[in-house]
Amino acid sequence: MKRNNHGQPKTRTLSKITINVSASLNQALQDYATLYRQADAESESVAELIPFMLAEAEERYYAMLDEPAMAA
Template sequence: MADLKLGKLPDRTASKITITVSAELGQTLKEYAALYRQTYRQSETVAELIPFMLAAFLEGDRAFAK
């Protein structure tokens, strides 16, 4: 087997999760997406932002990382 610098890629199979949020949280997420668009001058939907928001939350949770 060759000694490649790039290791084997991780599983990239998508996992679909459907959630229902309160009207208040839905509005807050829309406001966040609007601020994201204003900040980065790039439009992303709430659905596109949520996976990155969840990943950032989990990576920042010190108790979970233990």
């Protein structure tokens, strides 16, 4: 199996999960979906946006791991 720079499989099997979030986080996600619709003129549900938000966070996390440690 081919792997990326971080040893993870390049192809991934999608999994459906259910999460519970606080009322304030739910409101923030709804607000984000509204801003997304206004900026891109496309309406996406929070459930449709979250996987892309998490994928972006994952990419940033692994990019951070690849950065050399800053000198003290």
